[in-house]
Amino acid sequence: MKKLLIGTAALAMVAGAAFAESHSVVRLGTEGAYPPYNFINDAGEVDGFERVLGDELCARAEMTCEWVTNDWDSIIPNLVSGNYDAIIAAMSITPEREEVVAFTQNYTPPSPSAFVAMGDVDLSGSVIAAQTGTIQAAHVTGMDGATLLEYPTPDETVAAMRAGEADAVLSDKDYLLPVVEGSSGEIMFIGDDVPLGGGIGMAFRKSDPEMRAKFDAAIQSMKDDGTLNEMIAEYLGEDSPAF
Known part of the structure; x- marks a missing residue:
């Protein structure tokens, strides 16, 4: 993480x-x-x-x-x-x-972080969920036009996206891989990987x-x-x- x-x-x-x-x-x-x-x-x-x-x-x-x-x-x-x-x-x-x-x-x-979403999302103008206190959250705060929503756990960031509270999630790719693979195509990686840490x-x-x-x-x-x-x-x- x-x-x-x-x-x-x-x-x-x-x-x-x-x-x-x-x-x-x-x-x-x-x-x-x-x-x-x-x-x-x-x-x-x-x-x-x-x-x-x-x-x-x-x-x-x-x-x-x-x-x-x-x-x-x-x-x-x-x-x-x-x-x-x-x-x-x-x-x-x-x-x-x-x-x-x-x-x-x-x-x-160092391993990449990644964005996931439930469709095409313009990351520069979207609401992005990340876990509180993470380098992913810090990265979102530096993105032009993006709005950060912080949650206590990574599972809550994904749940917020599913509920429509956020447009995308930024997290460790290692964490997101099983989320994407288990979503039957509902959740997908978008944009480029983000090298952090x-x-x-x-x-x-x-x-x-x-x-x-x-x-x-x-x-x-x-x-x-x-x-x-x-x-x-x-x-x-x-x-x-x-x-």
Whole structure:
């Protein structure tokens, strides 16, 4: 999910207590509402690409994972205040976020965002739905003539378009692909793909450099042995950008 932190409150929050190097448990915060990256399955458990990835990274870092879900709009403030120890939630690496948190290297390359609609739409003069606090929402605000409608979850953006509240949706293409494929032709991609963000990484408090370094090394090891590319292909699709 290529998301941009909005709201200045998080920028003012002081870092929580550092996660001691001796700890063997790391609490991973995710949204649980952004398939195929993360979602809640029928058993009520976190599932998806980032669940499998996070468990593997914890194993390589010799940590035990505990998963915590949190609404997107407060996911960074709750990391900073100590409610969990890392974010793994389709969060794009952006300069704005780097003012507040410390990222690992990316575990997915930059991948495109895309527009979908239920017919021909002139994007320059349309109402476009995007999830609150995302880099897609920020992109829409910079489009000439476009009006942004923000919703708490990506599913609500699609529902708003279906209901006629919005003319189009801008979101991660990885998220939109199954939406388009499952619509029986009702929803289609329009316009060109939009390259946004610098890839997705894990976010840590700036006071936890040792913990961040362990996960950074684990990500690198998965890049080196090819398992990360295999996981990307399995969960995000063969056409999803890989390393």
